[in-house]
Amino acid sequence: MKVLAYTLPLLAVMMTGAVADPLAERQELMKERGPLMRVLAPIAQGQQPFDAAVVMDALQKMNDNAQKTTDVEALWPDGTEGGDTKSAPKIWEDKAGFKAASDKFAADAAAAVAASPQDLQSFQAVFGPMSQNCGTCHETFRLRSS
Numbered sequence: 001m002k003v004l005a006y007t008l009p010l011l012a013v014m015m016t017g018a019v020a021d022p023l024a025e026r027q028e029l030m031k032e033r034g035p036l037m038r039v040l041a042p043i044a045q046g047q048q049p050f051d052a053a054v055v056m057d058a059l060q061k062m063n064d065n066a067q068k069t070t071d072v073e074a075l076w077p078d079g080t081e082g083g084d085t086k087s088a089p090k091i092w093e094d095k096a097g098f099k100a101a102s103d104k105f106a107a108d109a110a111a112a113v114a115a116s117p118q119d120l121q122s123f124q125a126v127f128g129p130m131s132q133n134c135g136t137c138h139e140t141f142r143l144r145s146s
């Protein structure tokens, strides 16, 4: 529940357009993606049984999350490239490229929800393209773990 208690006020702040702590908020959004992938990936790989309700719930959360990070200007403003961040300098050198990568992920996440997969095969068909965005973007725009 700690995560929820943190996320709700965060959403309220974001909806008013003011982002109090962009660095903390973008990291919080990224951190949410890990557990969602740990639900979705084993199902896509056939290690967990396909359950349409579980899949839709996680896809919806991933999509909500993905739409938020398209606000690149709010979450990666100038001046937040230093400090405790894994965001690569490349983001600020190529804002348009980073915005395009964020938009593509959001579009693929939205498409996955819209497909409303009812079986493993149709889920795999949307999960593949959506999850490729993680690695592609990290490759260019995220610093490697130190």
Ligand code: HEC
Pocket: 023, 026, 027, 030, 031, 033, 034, 037, 084, 085, 086, 087, 088, 098, 101, 102, 103, 105, 130, 131, 133, 134, 135, 137, 138, 141, 142
């Ligand atoms: C458009 C670019 C982009 C996409 C797409 C993206 N990420 Fe990230 N991710 C980042 C950046 C940039 C950071 C570093 C944020 C910071 O520290 O400021 C990050 C950080 C993270 C972190 C925090 C851990 C760490 O290394 O600090 C996790 C977990 C994560 N991403 C998971 C995912 C997953 C899972 C997906 C796909 C479902 C995904 N991300 C898609 C750009 C992206």
